[in-house]
Amino acid sequence: MPHILKVIAWDDPRCTDPLEAAAVEWEARTSRKIEISRRPLTAFNDQPLRELSPACDVMIIDFPHVSQAMQEEAIIPIEEIVDDEITRSISANAIGPAQASFLVDGVNSAFCSDAACHVAAHRPATLSGYCVSAPETWDEVMSLAESFPGSVALALYPTDAIVSLMSIAAGKGAVPDGGKRFFSDPDAAKHSIDLLVRLARVVEDYCWQYTPQALFKAAQTTPEIAYIPLTFGYARCTRPEEGGWRFTAPPAGCGSTLGGAGMAVSSQSNLTEFAAEFVSWYCGEEGQVLAGKAWGQPSGLSAWHNPEIDEMTSGFYSGTRETQTNAWVRPHTNWWPTVQEKVGELLVRLMLANERTEKILSEIEALYQALRSKL
Numbered sequence: 276m277p278h279i280l281k282v283i284a285w286d287d288p289r290c291t292d293p294l295e296a297a298a299v300e301w302e303a304r305t306s307r308k309i310e311i312s313r314r315p316l317t318a319f320n321d322q323p324l325r326e327l328s329p330a331c332d333v334m335i336i337d338f339p340h341v342s343q344a345m346q347e348e349a350i351i352p353i354e355e356i357v358d359d360e361i362t363r364s365i366s367a368n369a370i371g372p373a374q375a376s377f378l379v380d381g382v383n384s385a386f387c388s389d390a391a392c393h394v395a396a397h398r399p400a401t402l403s404g405y406c407v408s409a410p411e412t413w414d415e416v417m418s419l420a421e422s423f424p425g426s427v428a429l430a431l432y433p434t435d436a437i438v439s440l441m442s443i444a445a446g447k448g449a450v451p452d453g454g455k456r457f458f459s460d461p462d463a464a465k466h467s468i469d470l471l472v473r474l475a476r477v478v479e480d481y482c483w484q485y486t487p488q489a490l491f492k493a494a495q496t497t498p499e500i501a502y503i504p505l506t507f508g509y510a511r512c513t514r515p516e517e518g519g520w521r522f523t524a525p526p527a528g529c530g531s532t533l534g535g536a537g538m539a540v541s542s543q544s545n546l547t548e549f550a551a552e553f554v555s556w557y558c559g560e561e562g563q564v565l566a567g568k569a570w571g572q573p574s575g576l577s578a579w580h581n582p583e584i585d586e587m588t589s590g591f592y593s594g595t596r597e598t599q600t601n602a603w604v605r606p607h608t609n610w611w612p613t614v615q616e617k618v619g620e621l622l623v624r625l626m627l628a629n630e631r632t633e634k635i636l637s638e639i640e641a642l643y644q645a646l647r648s649k650l
Contacts (some may be wrong), residue, residue: 278546279308280553283331286313286487288426290389290509290536291334293571297557298567307549323350324539332544334556338376338461340386343609351541352458354383356551365406365558365575371600377537379607384539386558388566391534392602393442394595396520398494403425405546409502410566413470413526416504420477425499429478430487430506436471436626437619438532439505441524443467445530453606457618468632472503475626483623507534510572513589515540522591524598533602535574572624610650615645 282298284290286431291311298309312331314322324344327334336344344350354362365386366374373387397409405423410416429439438480444450449463458464475482485493487506494500495518504526514519525531538558540550556562563575567584578584579599585592605611621642625635 277569278548278549279310280333280549281331282296282309282311282333282335283327284311284313284335285536286315287578288443288570289509289572292528292564293569293573294335294557296569297553297562301553301556305485309553311465323347323349328541328543331541331548332546334539334541335387335388335616336539336638338385338533338535339605339607339612339615340605341377341537341539342379343612344539345382345384346609348542350384351544351547351552352379352382352384353377353386353538353540353554356540357555361555361559363559365555366472368560368575368577369572370576370579370596371602372533372604373535373599375439376535378531385537386554387535387537387574388538388563389553390579391536391571391572391601392437392599393505393525393529393531393534394508394522394598395525396491396503396508396512396522397502398518398520400519401498403478405501409432409521410504411527413504413528416526417473417477417504419591420474423499423501425479425497426501428484428490428494428497428500428503429474430483430485430490430503431475431478431482431623432484432486432489433619433623434616435619436475436623437615439561440467441469441603442505442525442530442532442621443470445532446525446528447530450530450603451606453608453611457614457639458636462543464636465632468635472626472632472635483627491518491520492493503529505529508572508595510588510591511570513591514570519589521589521594523594528622531598531602533604535572556618564611610647613650614643614646 325347328349377385444467449458449460451549491512509520512518538554560577563573563578566573567578
């Protein structure tokens with residue numbers, strides 16, 4: 276019996292549906308089977324890859340974890356097990372910084388397979404019921420929220436609250452760069468915190484519990500939600516049965532934080548050659564188009580420029596392409612995931628306690644300095 280390639284995905288149809296379609300196609304081509312297992316999205320965001328390495332051949336990963344994974348030798352740098360021509364081709368096909376986000380000290384650690392960044396989302400039918408159009412500025416966002424309570428929502432789970440703050444800061448030129456301070460520009464950081472605090476005050480309390488994924492799910496039974504100013508995009512949510520959402524750039528003056536995912540080969544795999552072949556195909560032009568047509572969210576330009584995929588997603592790709600191309604990449608250091616997690620938890624505690632902007636900023640900076648001295 277041939278060996279079965281074990282792939283660990285995160286537990287969401289956006290990730291698993293295209294992988295299952297790819298597994299069927301791959302077996303038809305090669306007669307080799309692929310087994311897909313799942314882990315929760317929270318684990319995808321937070322779990323060290325060294326814990327996954329013994330259990331799989333290929334893992335779907337979040338790029339902020341790759342520096343630590345490389346240091347701990349949890350993965351094999353993908354460029355070491357594929358031809359240079361393949362690496363160049365996948366890099367050239369990647370939208371914006373999708374592949375560059377997996378570069379660690381100039382080495383391609385994994386191949387990008389899924390693209391996401393902070394965008395805005397709205398439901399046209401719900402906005403029409405309010406007799407308004409989708410906001411384009413922060414003042415219009417606030418006006419919508421105040422005029423129609425519950426119409427604006429924002430995921431404020433700690434990991435997502437801090438990412439939203441970073442996206443806002445990116446639009447003000449104050450993104451964290453991994454340097455001596457968390458925010459490079461204190462004044463711009465204060466303005467960013469002020470805006471996030473204002474947003475948190477006009478959305479409903481349930482937002483504190485939600486990730487973007489959970490918020491879209493909750494919106495299916497919360498019909499008054501019409502607009503989300505910052506969220507990672509979900510092409511699947513353009514489908515009528517999942518809300519009929521439309522995705523565009525965030526409000527004017529806001530930046531966007533890069534999300535998405537990649538495929539890495541486990542350092543403990545006994546099927547390295549097989550794994551490299553599958554990853555190269557899935558992350559290549561053909562595999563990415565297949566992923567797009569299977570309601571994934573591919574990172575390849577071959578899918579982003581495919582008119583059939585754009586039409587089936589009601590313009591998701593054309594509506595967010597520029598934002599995705601210019602998204603900001605978080606620092607590539609092995610300590611960043613821990614810093615982001617802890618700062619996010621602190622940010623939410625301080626916001627819930629209605630602390631002043633100056634205190635929020637000073638405590639974030641103090642925690643950052645304390646964490647940096649230990650990590």
